[in-house]
Amino acid sequence: MKIFVVLLNLVLLLSLSVQAAAHGLNMSTAQVTLRQNNHISIRVHTSLKDLLAQLNWQGKPQSFTELATTTQTKLKPMSAALHALFTKSMPIKFGNIAMDSKKTRLPSPQQLQSKLQKMLAQQVMQRHQDKHKSGHHSSNDLVIEIDGFIPKNAQGSQIDIGFPKELGSIMVSYNKPQVQTLKAGKSATNYRQAL
Numbered sequence: 001m002k003i004f005v006v007l008l009n010l011v012l013l014l015s016l017s018v019q020a021a022a023h024g025l026n027m028s029t030a031q032v033t034l035r036q037n038n039h040i041s042i043r044v045h046t047s048l049k050d051l052l053a054q055l056n057w058q059g060k061p062q063s064f065t066e067l068a069t070t071t072q073t074k075l076k077p078m079s080a081a082l083h084a085l086f087t088k089s090m091p092i093k094f095g096n097i098a099m100d101s102k103k104t105r106l107p108s109p110q111q112l113q114s115k116l117q118k119m120l121a122q123q124v125m126q127r128h129q130d131k132h133k134s135g136h137h138s139s140n141d142l143v144i145e146i147d148g149f150i151p152k153n154a155q156g157s158q159i160d161i162g163f164p165k166e167l168g169s170i171m172v173s174y175n176k177p178q179v180q181t182l183k184a185g186k187s188a189t190n191y192r193q194a195l
Contacts, residue, residue, distance in 0.1 A: 028170040030163065035177065040099065040159065041147040042092070046167050048115055048142040054166040057081035068120035075109040075116075082106055086144050091162045094154035102148040115142075 028046035092099040
């Protein structure tokens with residue numbers, strides 16, 4: 001009964017808010033950024049529902065509805081499987097040397113539970129309204145942030161990232177921002193950049 005009340009509240013909350021869906025490619029994306037010539041950050045954005053359909057863990061529920069209505073305690077094995085996927089199953093190397101001080105940030109079991117419940121409520125609403133959302137990068141998607149440093153003894157200037165197969169097709173972008181430190185002026189701090 002408590003689960004039904006939670007779902008009903010989520011459906012009502014979602015029906016009161018208007019959400020605009022961005023149209024685009026239906027695939028995972030990754031942004032690789034090199035800062036200060038030695039710091040790498042990677043931001044992966046993927047469909048949580050699609051990823052969980054591909055990911056296996058002990059005690060995985062048979063249906064998405066069962067998964068979305070389970071307790072936070074029962075979501076801990078799923079959370080651990082996600083963490084292992086983006087730490088152990090996603091090597092980041094420079095030549096044959098692994099990234100230094102690698103840190104991976106994922107949503108907590110509580111945040112995952114909230115996302116799953118919102119997704120279920122949206123799914124229920126779409127069935128009743130006969131609308132199909134075909135956008136990409138919704139607020140319920142999974143965002144993973146990984147960062148670390150290029151090892152000092154790494155040779156060459158190439159990064160090799162082994163994205164897990166569970167992500168499916170993935171579009172990767174790379175950028176290297178130009179960073180400047182500006183000294184404070186008397187009346188203003190001026191910044192100029194050729195475009």
